[in-house]
Amino acid sequence: MASEFIPFNRPYTTGKEQGYIQDALESLHLSGDGRFTKLCHQWLEQRTGCAKALLTHSCTSALDLAAILLDLRSGDEVIMPSFTFVSTANAFVLRGAIPVFVDIREDTLNLDERQIEAAITSRTRAIAPVHYAGVGCEMDPIVAIAKRHNLRIVEDAAQGIMANYKGKPLGAIGDLGSFSFHETKNIMSGEGGALLVNDPTLGLRAEIIREKGTDRGRFFRGEVDKYTWQDVGSSLLPSDPTAAFLWAQLEDAEHITSERLAIWERYHAMLAPLEQRGLLRRPVVPGHCTHNGHLYYVLLPQGTNRDAVLGKLWEAEISAVFHYVPLHSSPAGRRFGRTHGDLAHTTDLSERLIRLPFWIGLQETQQQRICETLGAILGR
Numbered sequence: 039m040a041s042e043f044i045p046f047n048r049p050y051t052t053g054k055e056q057g058y059i060q061d062a063l064e065s066l067h068l069s070g071d072g073r074f075t076k077l078c079h080q081w082l083e084q085r086t087g088c089a090k091a092l093l094t095h096s097c098t099s100a101l102d103l104a105a106i107l108l109d110l111r112s113g114d115e116v117i118m119p120s121f122t123f124v125s126t127a128n129a130f131v132l133r134g135a136i137p138v139f140v141d142i143r144e145d146t147l148n149l150d151e152r153q154i155e156a157a158i159t160s161r162t163r164a165i166a167p168v169h170y171a172g173v174g175c176e177m178d179p180i181v182a183i184a185k186r187h188n189l190r191i192v193e194d195a196a197q198g199i200m201a202n203y204k205g206k207p208l209g210a211i212g213d214l215g216s217f218s219f220h221e222t223k224n225i226m227s228g229e230g231g232a233l234l235v236n237d238p239t240l241g242l243r244a245e246i247i248r249e250k251g252t253d254r255g256r257f258f259r260g261e262v263d264k265y266t267w268q269d270v271g272s273s274l275l276p277s278d279p280t281a282a283f284l285w286a287q288l289e290d291a292e293h294i295t296s297e298r299l300a301i302w303e304r305y306h307a308m309l310a311p312l313e314q315r316g317l318l319r320r321p322v323v324p325g326h327c328t329h330n331g332h333l334y335y336v337l338l339p340q341g342t343n344r345d346a347v348l349g350k351l352w353e354a355e356i357s358a359v360f361h362y363v364p365l366h367s368s369p370a371g372r373r374f375g376r377t378h379g380d381l382a383h384t385t386d387l388s389e390r391l392i393r394l395p396f397w398i399g400l401q402e403t404q405q406q407r408i409c410e411t412l413g414a415i416l417g418r
């Protein structure tokens with residue numbers, strides 16, 4: 039019997055995007071920092087408690103902005119996981135810095151805070167924790183290490199909007215944090231991102247770098263009588279119609295998150311019996327972390343042929359996918375970075391991970407079919 043295809047992702051829209059984009063068009067303010075950008079900034083600042091939020095074109099450009107702000111020099115080192123998206127590393131490599139790849143924890147797949155200190159050298163300038171699947175890294179020890187060694191923290195919270203670590207919003211704990219509003223993220227505007235500036239002393243300079251190195255922001259606030267070239271910079275701000283799209287999603291952030299958490303919980307309950315039978319491992323969320331239902335992954339037992347499992351899921355019209363190829367094993371990662379330790383968990387866990395279809399609108403019956411199919415494949 040032919041069954042219907044279940045895609046991996048389907049972007050969710052609230053229904054209000056078009057109206058807000060129309061408003062932005064009619065306001066004739068089409069470039070950046072218009073009314074909708076300001077609404078998004080206010081929302082992000084209120085929601086996270088950051089000193090200043092700045093919309094960018096993507097999380098990638100927010101990380102680029104963060105790396106420029108830190109004034110890194112050639113040969114400076116930034117500690118980060120290898121199990122992450124390329125942008126975490128690229129932002130710093132573009133400044134001439136060296137990514138130092140440290141292993142991940144076996145439970146959350148997040149940067150292993152217990153291995154950070156041994157990776158620190160006289161060239162280390164920053165730590166870039168990545169909150170995988172919207173589950174917080176162990177930020178208390180990471181913040182303590184950064185204080186002890188006078189290092190900056192740049193949180194890659196691309197997947198972390200609306201999630202907390204010990205009650206603190208992800209992205210708002212380190213000196214700087216970044217969100218992604220890419221189509222594949224919980225809250226999105228097609229492409230989009232934001233930098234959260236938590237250290238208030240970096241706020242004005244962040245604004246200047248984002249506006250081509252000018253003090254245009256201060257000019258529009260009436261703080262200076264003309265705007266001029268002040269610093270290095272680039273054009274990192276999105277147009278206001280893009281912010282209008284995002285505003286529709288931010289207004290609906292509670293609803294979007296609760297819908298996603300319901301889907302996550304259903305998977306978690308349905309897959310418990312398979313975990314009990316030793317056929318897979320489910321995600322681990324520490325009690326002090328509130329996640330946001332960004333994605334649902336399972337870890338296959340060691341020695342399982344993952345490609346074969348994914349192939350059989352595809353044959354059953356189910357689009358499940360793997361995730362990161364560890365950066366330290368990639369051509370550019372080997373060229374630009376260095377490793378600390380053997381990265382055993384990174385290699386092992388990344389090879390055993392599959393992500394299941396996840397989008398608002400995914401039906402319980404579809405989730406049942408996915409879990410039953412997976413059980414049948416793994417139980418053979």
Ligand SMILES: *Cc1c(COP(=O)(O)O)cnc(C)c1O
Binds near residue numbers: 217218
């Ligand atoms: C999605 C993602 C990024 C990149 O986000 P863009 O908005 O597409 O630039 C960076 N880091 C992580 C961990 C991500 O998941």
